[in-house]
Amino acid sequence: MPTATGHTTAIRASRVIGTTVYNPTGDKIGEVEDVILDKTSDTIKFAVVGFGGILGVGEKYHAVPWASLNYEDSQGGYVVPYSKEQLEAAPQDSIHELTKDDGMRAQTSAVSYYGAL
Amino acid sequence: MPTATGHTTAIRASRVIGTTVYNPTGDKIGEVEDVILDKTSDTIKFAVVGFGGILGVGEKYHAVPWASLNYEDSQGGYVVPYSKEQLEAAPQDSIHELTKDDGMRAQTSAVSYYGAL
Numbered sequence: 001m002p003t004a005t006g007h008t009t010a011i012r013a014s015r016v017i018g019t020t021v022y023n024p025t026g027d028k029i030g031e032v033e034d035v036i037l038d039k040t041s042d043t044i045k046f047a048v049v050g051f052g053g054i055l056g057v058g059e060k061y062h063a064v065p066w067a068s069l070n071y072e073d074s075q076g077g078y079v080v081p082y083s084k085e086q087l088e089a090a091p092q093d094s095i096h097e098l099t100k101d102d103g104m105r106a107q108t109s110a111v112s113y114y115g116a117l
Numbered sequence: 118m119p120t121a122t123g124h125t126t127a128i129r130a131s132r133v134i135g136t137t138v139y140n141p142t143g144d145k146i147g148e149v150e151d152v153i154l155d156k157t158s159d160t161i162k163f164a165v166v167g168f169g170g171i172l173g174v175g176e177k178y179h180a181v182p183w184a185s186l187n188y189e190d191s192q193g194g195y196v197v198p199y200s201k202e203q204l205e206a207a208p209q210d211s212i213h214e215l216t217k218d219d220g221m222r223a224q225t226s227a228v229s230y231y232g233a234l
Contacts, residue, residue: 008156008216008217008218008219008220009155009156009157009219009220010153010154010155010156010162010216010219010220010221011153011154011155011156011216012151012152012153012154012165012212012216013130013131013133013134013151013152013153013154014130014134014151016130016154017130017131034129034130034131035129035130035154036127036128036129036130037127037128037129037130037133037152037161037183038126038127038128038161039125039126039127039128039188040126040184041184042160042161042162042182042183042184043159043160043161044154044155044159044160044161045127045159048129065159066154066159067157067158067159071156095129099125099127099128099129100125101125102125102126102127103125103126103127104127
């Protein structure tokens with residue numbers, strides 16, 4: 001459905017990947033590393049947000065509920081409704097681990113950590 | 118849910134993009150150009166499959182139901198359950214047009230063309 005502001009709700013996965021993620025106070029958290037899709041249903045499992053690390057070395061990845069990423073034109077990136085402290089303490093893992101077991105563990109863990117939106 | 122063969126159902130969007138698409142008789146149709154996501158819900162709207170064209174010039178894009186793409190290890194690509202003729206006659210457009218109006222027109226048109234899966 002079109003949004004009230006007339007923005008489209010369709011977005012290309014390739015455009016999402018690499019987009020900067022901010023917290024509500026405008027601190028840069030990291031960027032969208034990937035989006036994990038379900039192979040067999042039309043469902044997005046979660047977004048993978050990477051932060052920390054230099055050129056990918058030591059970078060940690062978080063499974064973040066997809067619907068929590070709200071694109072803000074003014075910032076040119078996504079804003080998530082979590083504080084820096086919440087994000088720093090959030091479950092994190094390698095991307096390989098996040099996508100293991102159908103991504104179910106990471107998804108369950110993200111939903112339980114961030115709560116229902 | 119894990120599949121019967123133990124394959125994971127989680128897939129990274131970045132791995133999907135660029136993967137070859139075949140029809141059931143093994144003809145190469147094209148490749149996955151992008152995956153169109155809904156910004157506000159955990160829903161995959163459709164996959165964009167590109168075919169024809171040289172280095173992207175003159176290439177045509179099709180909105181194909183995401184759940185119709187079945188990954189076949191033996192072929193190293195996706196197999197869609199449509200004939201070459203069906204695909205050639207399918208609705209096609211530029212990616213820009215496909216994502217306009219929330220992708221709703223393309224999605225409706227794909228669902229109506231390919232039918233419910």
